[in-house]
Amino acid sequence: SVVVVCNGEIYNYRELRGELISKGHRFRTMSDTEVLVHLYEEHGWECISRLRGMFAFALWDARKRVLVLARDRLGIKPLFFRYDRERIVFASELRGLLPAFDQSPEVKRSALFRLLVLQYVPGPDTAIAGVQKLMPGTVLLVSDRGIETHKYWHPPAICWSEGSRTDADIQRAVIEGLQQAVACHLVSDVPIGAFLSGGVDSAALVALMNRAGASDFNTFSVGFDGPSEYTELSYAKQVATRFGTTHHELVIGPKDIAGSLHQIVCHLDEPLTDPAIVPTYLLSRLAARRVKVVLTGEGADELFGGYQRYALDRLVAWYHLMPSGLRNALPQWLRKSSVNRRVVQGVGALAQRSPSKRHISWIGAFTHEELMQVSADPMEAAGQEQEIERLFQTYFQDCGEPEAALEGMLRADLATWLPDDLLMKVDRMTMAASLEARVPYLDHPLVELVSSIPATLKIRNGVRKAVLKAAVADLVPPAILQRRKMGFEMPLASWFRGPLREFVTDLLSLEGPPGLFNERTITEFLHQHLRKEQDRSRQLWAFLLVKLWYQVVARERPAVVR
Structure with missing residues (x-):
């Protein structure tokens, strides 16, 4: 029954x-x-x-x-x-x-x-x-x-006040929670490995797998064919050597994108413009040849405060002490210069007094002005911007002070970015390779424990993930603890101007969802990028992913856009 x-x-x-x-x-x-x-x-x-x-x-x-x-x-x-x-x-x-x-x-x-x-x-x-x-x-x-x-479940509110627990108490609770999470995620009848980026999160998992008795297990890392700033392979190898894993490396080049993107979009099912879908998929295929299950580090950044924007957001008060004329002129000057786009995005975020608007600016792929340019209907786009702000205001109630705003950012990312981007990406790309991904940092007793710790303890003196780093300091090599965070970031800007130029141009010529894009602006963005006037790689990637997804959906079953 x-x-x-x-x-x-x-x-x-x-x-x-x-x-x-x-x-x-x-x-x-x-x-x-x-x-x-x-x-x-x-x-x-x-x-x-x-x-x-x-x-x-x-x-x-x-x-x-x-x-x-x-x-x-x-x-x-x-x-x-x-x-x-x-x-x-x-x-x-x-x-x-x-x-x-x-x-x-x-x-x-x-x-x-x-x-x-x-x-x-x-x-x-x-x-x-x-x-x-x-x-x-x-x-x-x-x-x-x-x-x-x-x-039936909500992340608990903060229940520890600063000073109510010693640093040693917090570190002990966190490492015990991590050990229990890893131990229960290792229960399996098939071989288990781990994705190893060379950062603190995955290094801690590998160390705890080793401590739990897993021996000679497989680890998998990915790097990119390009400047050293885009690869973490040397750090991952340090960790693998330290814990004696059977280590495997994958180096991705532009041909890998051209050869796999259509298949990736088919597997995605729901559209997603996160570029990390490519390395996640290709690394999953490599891992699936050796194991059936991998542990991954998703969730650590959202729980422990790992993203750079969490620390930089606290500069908002200082930013608004600048003379108003300089504040107004700075974003425009930066947009016209050759400075890194992330700097432009950061200044644009700090210019917003509203915590929810700042959060959207930190994570958004398009500025307000860019969204108006690329939209076929700017009025409709402006209305959707307001809807997005209303969505995030829920997480930033009573978040006027920088410390409170940080709590709101952590809540928002745990509720939105984590399930709708990171976890969907990992689930879709690993399942496409017949691989099961497990995420020990999201073991709910551990999540409840870490959510109860004040955000001000998670980022201390500008050090992100301070609680996690202190808890695993005896396990993870110092070089890993002290290095700056990197992500699955591909050198798309140079690839789009070089070996992928024709590939990108062809995809951008595809028909997109009717009424969504201003095609003239897409062409202009492409020309700006190819002429090295601005780095438009992030926006161009979004355009081509949406167009390719639309073609896949339309070919499988004709779709009406409304």
Whole structure:
């Protein structure tokens, strides 16, 4: 009378299974999925609060005629659904719902505007009208009475005040939480490896895997064919040597983008303009030849305060002490100069007094002026900008002071950027390679612990991730602790002007979603980039990803744009 289908892993299923057997439940298998059936019989849908893991599942209770859809607390596993009052359809991929449309599905232009600004479509929206994402930490109940949702988990509010715990107490709690998280994520019947970037997050995971007894396991790193500033391979190799892993390296060049991008977009399903989709996919294919499961470091930056913007945002008060004439002239002068685009973006962010507007400026791929230029309908684009600001205002209530604004940035990224960009990217790209990615930093007891620590302790004296670095100082080599953070950043600017010039030009000539782009501006942006007048690589990447995604969707099933 109870049927379940589950995507993911329940890490504490053995403990739950033993508890249920002691209460008289009889099991037919040793799988974690069967535990869901018996746990539901015992506790109803509230059984979700007992689960430790990453999951998206659907459970049908035939006796009560109730369908339960649930997603894990942090949104590690995706779940899409479409409800039209007569039926509900659901899937772990957006593409799986397209056959349920009686007519051609509509592409939501409003969602694509948000994609351009944020690099992702923030939930519960998707790029297809009528299809929603089930939000992280949420259960959806469908019965003869209709549909209702319940939020079963929220990140806890800060409960430790500065000075209430010693540094040693905090460090001890964090390292114990990390050890427990890694230990439960290592439970597997198949070989496990790790993605190793050479940064603190992944190095700490490898060290803790080693401490937990994993020996001679595989680690995988990626670098790029270009200047040394775009590769971390030497740091990753230091960590691999220190802990005796069987290490594998992948160097990506422009030909790899040209040869894989169409396939990547097909696997993405939901549009995403984060350039890191390419190295994540190619590294996943390499790892899948050796292992079936990898541990990854997603979530550490959002929990411990790892992004540069978290530290720089605290300069806002100093910035506004500058004479107003200089403040007004500086952004315009920088845009016309050859200075790094990130500097221009940073100054533009600090110019905003509103914490929510600053946050959007820090993460956005387009400035307000650029968005107006590239949009076919600037009025519509301006309206979508306001909607994006309203979305983020939720996380910045009572955030006037820099310390409070930092708390808001961490909350916003944990709720939006993490599930809708990073976790979706990792899930889609690893699953496309038949590889399972596990994220120990998002073990919910660890998340609850770290969320309770004041943000002012996470960034101290300009040092980001201060709590994490102190906690793992005895495990991670000093050179790794002290180096600056890097990401999966490809040298797109030089590649677009050189070996990928024809490839990019061809993709930008594709038909895009009607009514979205001003094609003249796209052409002008391309010419500005090729003439080295401005670095437009980030914007050009967004254009071509959206156009390519639209072509993939349109070819599979013609779509109307509204």
